[in-house]
Amino acid sequence: MTDATGASTVPAVEAVHTSKRFGATTALHDVSMSIAPGSTHALVGRNGAGKSTLVSLLTGLQSPDAGAIAFDGKPAPPVADRSAWRRRVACVFQRSTIIPDLSVAENLFLNRQGGDNGSLVRWGALRRKAAELLQEYAVDVDPAARAGDLGVEQRQLVEIARALSQGARFIILDEPTARLDATAIDRLFGRLRALSATGVTMLFISHHLQEIYSVCDTVTVLRDARHVLTAPVADVDHDALVAAMTGEAVGLTEVEARPPVGDDTRVALGLKDLTLHGSYSGIDVDVRAGEIVGVTGSGSSGKVALAETVGGLRRPTSGTVSVGDAPVPPGSVPAALAAGIGLVPQDRHREGLIPLLSIAENATLPIAGSFGRFGYVAPGRLRDTARSFIDRYDIHAEGPSAPVSSLSGGNAQKVVLARALSTAPSVLVLINPTAGVDVRSKESLLGAVRAAADTGTAVLMVSDELDDLRHCDRVLVMFHGRVVAALPAGWSDTDVVAAVEGVNR
Incomplete structure (x- = not known):
């Protein structure tokens, strides 16, 4: 079937009244979605909304309990026929399959x-x-x-090329920009537009809502395993999109002003002439108790390596890290923990969580020794502490004994943050703490960080997200391994972007 212009009116991909349950949990309920040929269709929703389950149906990893999947008007192949699925659809996941x-x-x-x-x-x-x-x-x-x-950007492009070489004309991009800097994101979007012009159909999944408006034609919103909205992107403004995702009025990016941290407040974290060859050099930064200092920059700025050095994951070439007046032995995570440094690493899957352990075990790893004597961990004390973390950090889970691998991205990140704060650290280091989490989870995570700062914890937060940085008392911008700008609270987006791109050097 074609319209007056000769374009096909048959959807390239269609989910029709699909439902999926896992035991007592309804992961998807009566969800329909139609994607036009050659379009870039956004799929958004909070963590746990049903996006991953829908993707598993669209890629043939799961069969729907009810409803059907179709490609170009024809029923999807049997789940067991993997070659037929690869010719129809490919998924570029946030975690590379290269x-x-x-x-x-x-x-x-x-x-x-x-x-x-x-x-x-x-x-x-x-x-x-x-x-x-x-x-x-x-x-x-x-x-x-x-x-x-290869770099992250190159790996993603290789995955896209691999999918197209197998004949797939429908590509699912799951958080493709989560680990890219601004320049790489612009290049990726340019390539996506070029692919769309050749007739490739794409489903774009992102928690960065501004990206939806940059690259997508249509948006579908899921909430609580149900379809809420499908509309042209141009017809849905930012607040309406967030309201559809959360089911409530928005104001999520508003940040209450914090009283300034005085110059007479003690220095909790001191970095003196810190250098790591190939990453950064000559870094001198003091973070006072109760202060939140943001660090941003491009992917090559050295910001992540700096935070990993403070957290003990990297050994600097020279310079010192001090907590209070005490130098921290370099390149040692146990030494950093003992000195009072809590760390939320960049990759929660590889560095932040032990997937085979429970929520309780993951959240309490640094303090498990306090739950008993001679290596014995009292189960009751472990569960009680974990339950208090679940309540305090708004972790949505069946209970403390649930495997951490069963959690959505936002809730998994809350477990990582709970563990970092379990020791009541003097210093908290965070690396892209809200990457890949939904709008409401971002607010919960950042609220917990602000609460920690209010009790006197010094916070060093590395982030590419402007909404994260708005919570900071000041923001340091790194460029080619050096701090090139220090912006007090009240900065404009233009100030930060210009400094990140090296315009005001």
């Missing part, structure tokens, strides 16, 4: 190295074929390069 120890060429043609007839691999031909594919989609990567040596 195999780091293989070459780019091997990743592009994984399980297809020998061609369709499964013959012996001809490596020269494989690399030439990979080079042609990369050139076709303007991906500037060496086919022989080790995939693990």
Whole structure:
């Protein structure tokens, strides 16, 4: 079927009255969504709204309990037919599926190295074929390069090229910008627009609502496992979109002014001439008790490496980190913990959580020794403490014994924050604390950080999010490994963006 212009009116992808349950939990209830060919369709909602479940149905990882999935007006293939699914849909996840120890060429043609007839691999031909594919989609990567040596942006582009090479014309992008800086995001959006112009259909999932307005045509909102809204992006303003996601009036980006921290307040964290070759150099920063200091910059600015040094994950080349008047032994997480430093790392999945352990065990790891003697952990004390954390940090879970792997992104991040604060640290270091979490979870996380600061904890918060930085008493901007600007509260977005891009150096 076509319209008056000759364009197809048959949806490229359609979910029709789909529902999915896991035991007593309704993950998706009677959700329908239709995506037009060649469009970029946004899917938004709070953590736990049902987005991941819907994606699992659209990619054939799960079958709906009710309803149906269709591609180009035809029923989806059986779940067991993985080749047929790969020809219809691909998903570029927030966590890369690239195999780091293989070459780019091997990743592009994984399980297809020998061609369709499964013959012996001809490596020269494989690399030439990979080079042609990369050139076709303007991906500037060496086919022989080790995939693990690629940057985040390059890995994502390789994954997109791999999906298209298998015949898929529908791509799901799950939080593709979560670990990209502003320049890389602009490049990615340019490529997405170019792909859309060639007829590729995309489902774009993001918690960064401003991105929806930059790159998407239509938006669908899920809330509490149900469909709430589908509309052209141009017809839904920011406040209406947040209201649809949360079910309540908005004011989420409003930040109450905090009384300034006086110059006579004691210095809780001191960084003196801190240098790490290849990342940053000559960093001198004091953070006073109760002060929230933000640090931002591009991906190459050195901001993450600086925070990881303070948290003990990296050993500086020279300089010192001090808590109060006491130097902290460098490059040691146990030493940082003992000195009173709590850390929320950049990657909660790889560095922040132990997925096979429960919420209670993850949240109380640093203080488990206080729940008993001689290595014994009293189960009752563990559960009671974990329940208090669940209540204090608004963690939505079945209970303390639930596996942390069962949590949505926002609730998992709250567990990481609860653990960092479990020792009542003198210093709290956070790296992109709200990346990949929904609007309401952001407010809950940032509220907990402000509450910690109000009790005297010094906070060093590295973030790319302007809404995170608004909670800070001052913001330091790093550029090529150095602090190039210090902005007091009340800065404008233009001030920060200009400094990040090196305009006012």
